[in-house]
Amino acid sequence: MHKHRQYRSYQIHGILLVLFLCMSVSGRAQKDFTGKVTYVTSQHVYARFDGANDLQVGDTIFIQTDGQMKPLMVIESKSSYSAVGKPFPGNVVSLGQEVVGRSAITIKAEEKVESEKSVSPDEELVAASDSVVQTKKGGEFKQNIRGRISLSSYSSLSNATSSDSHRMRFSLSLQANHINNSRFSAETYTNFSFLSSDWAAVQDNLFNALKIYSLAVRYQAGEQSEICLGRKTNPNLSNVGAIDGLQFETGSEHFRAGAIAGFRPDYSDYGFNADLLEYGAYIAHQSENEEGAVRSSLAFFNQTNNGKTDRRFLYLQHSNSLARNLFLFLSSEVDLYQNHDNISTNTFRLTSFYISARYRFNQQLWLDASYDNRKNVIYYETFKSLVDQLMEEATRQGVQFRVNYRPFQLITIGFNANYRKRDSDPKSSTSFYSFLSFNQVPGIDATFTLSANVLKTVYVDGSVFGLRVYKDFLDDKLSSAVGYRYVDYRFPGSESSLLQHEAEIDLTWQITRKLALSLNYEATFEKRDHYNRIYINLTKRF
Template identity: 40%
Template structure:
């Protein structure tokens, strides 16, 4: 079986190289349209082109970095020469930044790679890049969304096969029938093959409602939400089931919230987890970006008893050219001592980050994370959840990106995480080099190296990835190889793996595309396989 698999992979690689060489570099260049960032507000990015012909609402715009062309902006409205866009992920922009539009459709794999490689951020910093756009006075109805159907299959020589299916619906409707009413939803349904009884036993374990809400614009200043929604002003609270009201006046905004939290075991509705709160903030647009500060007070309960009471402060600042600062902190105001409630103040969370662009070729990012584990006095949390959350907190991180010449990018990042209970801190050192246009192949080649030290292992992972469009704008493919070596410090055992991956994505038209991914892991003369299929429909 292994010999057949290796032979198949070899034939695929030969076919890939043959087709790649037959492609000309002219196809890549004619498939791109170049524009520049012309104006930036706290919530929108304006990109100017010589002409926006062949660009449509809902299209993706790209920046060029170490991964080649990476999705960075989503077109919401366009005119004859300009596009009003929302930011994808954590990208930061300056006026005159070069933006690219692919004349054709976006391969699914590029979006997936970009999402996987985004640096970790505080949840509020992520949400700030997706704050709602300013309301359009004309109240034009717009309905758009995506329906995705996926299958995940894991199988090995040992016969322990697992087949999982996932269906997701994401949709947004603004100004229904030209009214003040809008709606949004994001729902997923997951189940395993031959385990339908598990779904029938508890539907909430399979069906997850992440967002399902209605918005009513009372006027240009006042908005009310009803249903389940994450409020970007207080994103650290998470999804809220209930009513949310916000009022804007000049550069100020204020809001009140009342409802309940999703159930901590299956994410269903749980009216016993009552919560309420209020927030106020200030936002000012500047020549180079915006400055926004906010403070929120929240109390969460469980069956009537206080579960947590805290204050949250957040500040974002891009007033200085090429510099973006973000900070947040949480102060817990409640504690149980010997089963007696006590009003106290303790620092639960402190997060700081700075991103500076020295030039178009060199940028740096640094962050400090001193978030402690939150204590809920009435809510059950299992040990695994607590360990995973604690392990992902507390540390310092630095990242540098440099582009010595067009089409070639190198970068490095280093970080350390620490906990008092660990025998030694966790340290990471990562490096990469990407050549976005390899001659003759007209493909993108990236090599990576990752070194790590944790409390229980020393590890290294090296990899190389080659990707290209076989049929411009239609068929995209990627080959990826990684070598893994983990040495466990408290035992004599070690783990070595060879991981190979092949990905194909085909875009039938602007609304329908299909991707197939196969990954093989060789370990101690064992073969583990993973197959991922995804069909996505856009409407």
């Protein structure tokens, strides 16, 4: 059981003269439960866990991204072995991907939890990362190795034979801390995915199939120092992305300093590119005790392309609690250099900004708001349909408000509104999403979710309505779900439209505690064409 610390007031002053203040909130402990993703829609993610657990509505589900635990979603409804929720913006998940559910457990039996802590996606990323330094326990390093291997098959079939495709995917996730009780640790998250009909593309460029999101070796040089070699995302610089090279960090309990020298992954295939040299340094502050914590980091980066400076910028990341049940996360990038028409100038221009706040009124009602002006996400792997891609592209950036309300134990209601207006767009984009879940309906022990999404953008206007039913069988060793979506999209400026009926079924068999087999089938019917997608996944955890 891991102690999850809450936060109290601290003050940070930096180059940008930012002042942060936070107030104390109550402490609590956490317990983790492992599972996997069994179904993914444009609005919800379904996850199944290894066995009975203490997870409740409002707890957080995590995924491992670039070697770090990143929050995936907050549970909106659950059964004995499964949970469903709406993923936080920016998350990319696939069927069979391993997840970790964290349940709030009181530290002492006689203590009462007055209210659950509010959860923000970026708060949990920072809190879970803490520091990259692994400390000794009892004067010795303890080996801890865990991982996952999966084999997947993805087939897309239609009445237009030219569009048929079959894809194979092998995945390895490994976290090896203090190998053989030493100072060395290693981690990797790697996928090998290819189309059976396009093996020539793999032979031409291995990185057309091989995607290495994390592959690094770490050495703990001292109590507060660490050296990392390989591809890794630094938790103090989460939005900078993965770095191929050498990272060093040292400092004291509260202040950290680090230096980085390496290369950016290639933007076209995520492989290694020696032309994209980058280097930088950062300082970070973190303070915590039994009452809480606050974290901030400020970095300077210089990125080159073929030996010439391509970008020079400052990166700021900060998280804290402002009051009980309120959490704030902020990240931004300020460009210091610009090269336009071969004319180089030093600038001070805000080019990326993200802020999110989450407030939990009580265990039944919580609200979060965010503003996202970060660059678009590049997907090197995705199983999203055209409808889901259009929806995500229109809703990730801009201002977003979300409300979840659980008036009764068996009912959860949610509403999400998004607004975006860019200078390049002739009109604004809006999206409204709502859902109603009936959790574990007595008598049939199934969960029903009704959903509706209305989207209006520069390029598409439309709506999506859906119904999904989830139920466990055979002492929860077999889980199943069936769903239907009605899609009506119109494309302004043209006569074209997209009208679809989508039906889907998902089955997951928990063969053993660490071995699972899942099958997902989706059928899409249009006026003239129909499409079938079949996804099979076998996952072994160790």
